[in-house]
């Protein structure tokens with residue numbers, strides 16, 4: 377498993393006396409979406425209570441901290457920074473005391489016109505407390521006149537890019553999804569309470585049921601047990617859900633377009649089997665996100681599926697190592713190999729993506745050194761050639777290895793007998809929604825981006 381940055385995971389509860397405890401559990405289920413910092417803000421109808429910290433959810437929240445978060449409404453956030461530094465002042469939810477009363481937001485995504493927006497807000501007198509793009513949204517909401525829903529619509533009229541938001545006032549919980557619907561956001565129910573989560577796996581974690589997705593461009597306001605939906609009516613060219621959510625980010629047990637993400641990844645594997653027929657003895661997944669695609673490939677081809685890699689789940693994230701050499705060492709420490717599973721065999725390794733190439737090289741070297749007679753690599757998406765501006769922390773185009781080598785050259789460089797990628801069409805068909813963002817593969821960005 378590689379570690380791409382992503383901002384972030386959001387969660388919200390309205391109408392439960394255990395709002396903060398449920399939010400803690402929901403954030404724990406969304407830990408894969410952000411591991412730098414975590415926070416919860418709750419409301420008892422009069423005032424906000426807040427606890428934030430750097431690190432993983434269980435390390436940030438003690439039982440005492442959760443007990444201090446009073447009230448029936450709460451929002452929570454797990455952060456990975458793509459805009460703004462990794463420091464406590466940038467941890468979310470962000471809060472402000474304004475003429476509307478207290479306001480808190482948690483943001484998943486990345487805005488693409490932050491420079492102009494920030495300059496404009498500073499000229500209008502805004503004082504920024506953080507270096508995040510999310511604070512821009514907060515300032516826009518506080519500076520706008522009229523109802524909060526009108527302020528949200530005004531904000532949506534000026535910001536560009538990706539945002540799945542949870543917003544809290546003293547007495548309301550609000551969910552907002554950008555008009556293109558880049559990142560997921562869903563609504564659930566638990567004993568009369570309303571739940572909002574980045575992924576449905578968080579509903580399962582607290583025993584809630586999935587109600588529906590928040591629609592692209594929708595504003596959902598929950599107050600006193602009632603729910604109201606408003607739609608942002610600016611004409612947008614098309615919906616563009618981030619395909620990399622399905623490939624890598626989302627948990628396999630989360631629902632996407634009516635299927636589990638695991639089912640989508642199994643379909644990636646079946647499509648790879650149709651596109652790349654290889655004579656081999658075993659299919660080896662790179663854990664975790666390669667597992668289901670490898671399973672789909674093995675089921676379709678009848679080549680045995682072998683869990684030869686053993687992942688150490690307790691290591692820090694490899695990409696946090698600032699120097700390339702250190703990153704290679706960290707990757708080696710992350711995956712061990714059961715040598716006897718591949719020794720003397722023709723092996724297909726199945727991974728979710730190749731970005732810089734150093735993780736793929738290290739993994740294939742392990743298999744070769746264990747005595748495999750052939751090593752082929754299949755990747756459950758097309759080659760990555762372009763950076764992402766919508767919340768996924770890919771390197772620059774220059775650091776993406778597919779931009780420097782042909783397939784054959786790359787196979788040789790990685791020490792492989794062959795290398796194959798899933799085509800864009802097959803990938804989109806397997807996800808099953810015709811309106812996807814594929815910009816990191818084909819460079820067709822659905823919004824203006826700061827290139």
Ligand code: SF4
Nearest residue numbers: 618619764768813816
């Ligand atoms: S550019 Fe790639 S990673 Fe970014 S939103 Fe689009 S599909 Fe997702």
